[in-house]
Structure formats: structure tokens, C-alpha cells
Amino acid sequence: MGPTRKHAILATACAAIAFIGTAWAAATGPTSIRQTPAARGTLLISSSDWPAYLHDTGHSSFNPSATSIKTGNIANVQPVWRWRVPTPPNGTSSTLWASPVVSNGVVYIGVEDGYFYAVSEATQQVLWSDFLGYSTKLTCPAIGITSTADVATDPVTGKPTVYVNGPDGNAYALDAATGAVVWKSVVGTPSTTVNDYYAWSTPLVSNGAVYVGISSNCDNPLVLGGVVAFNQATGAQIGKWLDQPATKKGGSVWDSPSVTASGRIIVGTGNGYGGSGQPLFDDTIAALDPNNLGVLDFWQIPPQQQTVDGDWGGSGTMFTASINGVTTPMVGMCNKNGVYYAFNQDNLKAGPIWQTQISVPYPGGSEECIAAAIWDGTRLIEGGGAPTTIGGTTYMGSVQALNPATGVPIWQTGLPGTVVGSPTEDGSGVVAAATLQSSTGTNGVYLLNAATGKILDFIPTPMSNLFGQPIFSGKDLLVGTGAAEGLTAYEITTQGPAITQVVPNVIGDSTTDTLTLTGSGFSGTPNVIVSGDGVFQSGPATVVSSTQLKIKLNVKANATQTPRNITVVEPGSPATTFTCSACLTIGPKPSPPTITSITPSSFVQGATHVPATVVGTNFDAGAVATSHAGVSLLTTFVNSTELGLSVSIKSTLPPGAYNLFVTDSDGLIAKCLGCITVTAHAAPRFNAARLKMRLAPLVYRMRP
DSSP: GGGGTTTTOOOOOOOOOSSSSSSSSTTTHHHHHHHHOSOOOOOOTTTTOSSTTSSSSTOOOTTOOOOSOOOGGGGGGEEEEOOOOOOOOTTTTOOOSSSOOETOOOOOEEEETTTEEEEEEOOOEEEEEOOOOOOOOOOOOBBBBOOOEHHHEEETTEEEEEEEEOOTSEEEEETTOOOOEEEEEOOOOOOOOSOOOOOOOEEEEETTTEEEOOOOOSSSSSOOOEEEEEEEETTTEEEEEEEEOTTBBBOOSOOEEOOOOOOEEEEEEEOBBBOOOOTTSSSSSEEOOOTTTOOEEEEEEOOOGGOTTTTOSOEEEEEEETTTTTEEEEEEEOTSSSEEEETTTTOOGGOOOOEEEEEOSOOBBBBBBOOOOOEEOOOOEEEEEOEEEEETTSEEEEEEEEEEETTTTTEEEEEEEEEOOOEEETTTTTTEEOOOOOSSSOOEEEETTTOOOEEEEEEEEETOOOSSSSSETTTTEEEEOOTTOOOOEEEEEEEEOOOEEEOOOOOSSEEEEEEEESOOOOOSSSSEESSSSSSEEEOOOEEETTTEEEEEEEEEETOOOEEEEEEEEOOOOSSSEEEEEEEEEEEOOOOOOOOEESSSSSTTTTTSEEEEEEEHHHHHOTTEEEESSSSSEEEEEEETTTTEEEEEOOOSSSSSEEOOOEETTSSOEEEEEEEEEEEEOOOOOOHHHHHHHHHHHHHHHHHO
């Protein structure tokens, strides 16, 4: 079972509190073992990049500098490039459950097969890759990387460094330019006999340290949940909080810690073991001292609001609100009971200032409220990952904008799919929300107006359940999907002339075919993107002329057999796109045409526009008959078994037998070898008797 059911399979866990060091400490926090770092690195937020999980340390999921995609130009959003994840060498899955991050023209992303990649945005070429481990199936389903990376400067060397949590039980610092391991440190060493520890949590880089949540894989068995901190420069462990005593287990910290304006580390914990009654620090939001990970403040879900398998499964979002006329730093987080809670960042124990029901309590499976909310400075925008009733109508999922001071919905948009992963927003007020499940059978990314909640567009991703966050970086909207589509970048483009013909227009799965596209304005070395799953460009496109383009496509074995759109992308700023809709079909190839006969089959040299009939099978309306140079055939489609021809033969074509070909619009060809016979033009015949009779009178009159 994959991470689409991340929290559904992470069952109940135990509770209490334990701390690294000597013995059981009081509920106020652990014994300090952390030394304040000498230097502090910073997230590499350059220009309009998206360098970290949920964009920044406050987890706003908002990129104010990415303004290209606007509410008024959504119609011009087109795919501009697609990166196909390399075939896993270990024979596992190449699904992208993690979110991409972007820094200085490089996309960093982990894959379910356990490999972590750096990919050039400009060329989509892999710059480097590292294998960070793979959790094989023992007591939980097999799984690779689901943790998203953060990119930050090393506080000592100043070098860009990638921080990511690996399935092998280690947190990694990787050189952003080469992928070389700067350091790796243990978060929780997985057992070789059971699936206990697993790297669900994404690192938080802040305050010269790297903070990582400790969690179980699927709660079979449970582990001691908590948070571990490492020196950002060296990887030395500098703090650890275990939220349960050693005699009990549970309280996993599934997602990424976040940091408040005052520097506190905010985490949410998971459930305890079955029948535990959720003891202290299970199902709890806690503020930890960044210097020693001691508990500074906490609040636990009251018993009457607790639910089966209750977790704070998503990260906290930092925001501000005017409370009683005072600007107050706030933190919000949704619990699997379906309630979004908002607290004063510095006074959790006072309880939520407000709470709003986003969805029904956890009904089981992968329907759950675990998305982190967007904070754009005006609104909190939260995804609903479970059924929601809006205006008397029940929807499978939703996106809702909340007043930051009261939690009252500003707008609510019901969707036919669950938004389990976190939504995102760009600086022009466009929200992207991906669905994990859909009642329509097709998941994808909804684009909404952040001010009104109006659905502006839908980007379908057939055969892919989306959990990773779509991100706005620079001009791009990046969407990671299942193995069938990989990572796709969408941009605002200039629409060029339409593609008028695709040959062949039907290709089968498990094949590689070369397509010829007809249109106008082709030039350079364009990208070609086929919508939907399982179809990828294989090698560069070849521009034959301004009106013709050839492209080789590779079709995977499980590609959905449906009509597809084709987009040809000419690089530029903005890019120019040439498109056609439903112009290519993936499916069983139609039976090729056959030729039974042509009548008449014999034509004399110099013949012009002689009517003929071709009989055969599987002809289509675009069928064209051809032969040798010097044989001109004008084709008229009659029906699937008959074509009409107008045959003309050059007078200089040597007599002999010539082949007849019929090519359907899908590129399939019928051959009839030697079916056309060309005969010599008859020469004028000499009649000696008639000549003699005509000459005789002349001869007679010439006698003396």
C-alpha cells in the first residue's frame, strides 16, 4: 500500500513522554542536550523559487513572487515540458509522492523507488541522483521516498545544500551541485524483521539546525514518536524529544515541524495504541524549545473530540490575525477529526481561539484532513480531504477559505475529489489543489480563484493519485504524478496555429512510433507533450519544414486507451504552443487495409483520368492510393471496402508491372505488388495496299 493511504495505514499508537538522556522527565520537557549552533544557514529563496516544503519555514504554501499564471489568463495554461522518471533499477515504482522543490534552476525531488534526483529545469536532464534507501515489505507495504526536501545554504561553507529524510532511517545533507553526501545522521534505524521506523517527515531547516519528525511506517509495529534535531553544518545530533515513555509507544510526528515568529518549533503528534485512551502527548500540538527540544507549551485534543486513528497529520501554518484589536501571531492545523484549529503561537495551552469543521471526522481509508493551509496574508485556504457538506450538498472533498480571526468561511468550493495533500497559491491569486481520489474516476489539479473560490480550470492526471503539493515556481506550475506521467511543468503560453493532421493517429500500447504532425510555424527544437498517462517523447523532435514535424513517442504497456491532445512547445518567453484536441488515440491498432483487386488493372502509356475501382478491406475516409512515379492516382473514398481512382500514366513511363499502395490516415499501408500494368502506346500501322491504290492514278497520268 502506497503513501496515498499514509495515515489510513498508520494505525493507533501509544502515549506518554520520554526524553533522550537519562530518565523519564516531567511534562514540561526533556533535559537539554543541545548546543546552540555557531552559525545559521538560510533557505535559498531566490527570485521566485520554491526551495522548501510548503515554501518556507512558516509553511505558508504561498509564493508572492510567482505571478505569471493569473486568474484572467488561465485559458493559455499549457504543458511546456515533462520529465519522465528513469525506470527504477530495482524494479519498484517511479511514483512521485514527494513534492518538488526548486532552487536556482534545479528541481529536487525524491521518488518512490528510493532515488533522489536533481533535474535541470532548462533541459530536463538528470544532473545527479542518489539512492537513499527503500523500505521493503515486511509488516507494512514497501515504499521509497515520500519526504520533500529543503534547500538551504550550509551555515559554515555557504554552499547550497539539500536536506532530505531517507527511507534507510537517516537524514541527509547533500551537496546541491553534485549530490555528494555532506553528512547523514540517524533518525530511526529500521528493523530488518519488521517495518517500524519510516521517513514520512520532511526536515525543517531553521535556527542553524535540521529538525525531523520521528514516526512509524504503518503502526505495525508502533515506535516512540518525537522529534530529533541535528547541527545543520555537521549532522551531529543536538537534541531529541520522545513524546512517550520507553515502556509505551505511539505519538508519531508524521509531517514537517514548523517554526513560529518567536522561534518555537511546532509539531503535531499522532495517535496512541488501541485502547490507550490517547495519553499525554498523543494527538497533541506542542511547542518545543528550539535549543533543547523541551516542551514549552502544548494542547491535546479533548476526549470528546478525539476520533479513531486520530492524528495531527499535517504541518502547522503560521499566520496573523486581529484578535480583539490586537495583531496576534497564530498557528493553524487540521486534525483527522475534520476540525481546523487556530491557536495563539505563544499560548497553545489556552486552547484554540477558534475552530472550524472542514470535513467529517476520519471515515477510514485515505479520506482525511491532513493538508496544511495556505496563508496569503489575507486568507487561510484549506483543503478538505474527506466528505464535506456545503449549502446542503455533500461533496467528496473541498477547498475552503477561512477568516483568520474567526475561522468563518469566506468561501467554500465543493469538489468531486479529496484534497489530502496541501494546496498552494501564487502571487496572482491562483490556487492549485490536487486530488488523491475522485468520484469522476479522474484525478487532477483544480485551479481556483483565491478571492472567490471559483474553479478556473482543471488539469486531469489520469491513472495518478496526487498527494505531493503542486508548486508555483517562477513561470511554472509543477505537478508531480504517478509513474505514468512523471513531472510536468505548465506555463502561460502564446497560442500558435492549430495542428491540422497527425499520422498515424492511432498507436498501440507497448510500442514506439514515429508521428508526423502537420501544421504551420514549426521551427527550432520543440518539445512535444501528449496529454494523459503513459506516453513520452523519445528523443528530440525533428522539424522537417515549417509545416511538418516528426516525433518519436514511447507508449507504456499500461497507458490508458483514450483519445489524447498533443501540444508542441516552441521555447520562448512566453513559449508558443501548437495544439490539437483528441487528435491521437492510444489503443489497439485498427486492422490494416488490404487490397483485393483494381479494375481495370491495365493502362496504356499516356492514359489520362481513366476511372478505376480498388476493392479491399479496412479503408478509411483518409485513405490515399499511390504507386510508382509516373503513375498518378486521384483517390475518392467510397466505403471501407471500395475506393474510386482516376488514373493517369505518363507517356514516357516504361511498360511493365507496378505496385499499388493504399495508406490509411492512421499510417497503416496495404500493398498490392505488380497490380498495375502499363502497356505501350500502339504505334501507327503501315497499309501498303491503300498506299498503292492512292499512288496509281498519279503514275498513270505521268505516262507520255
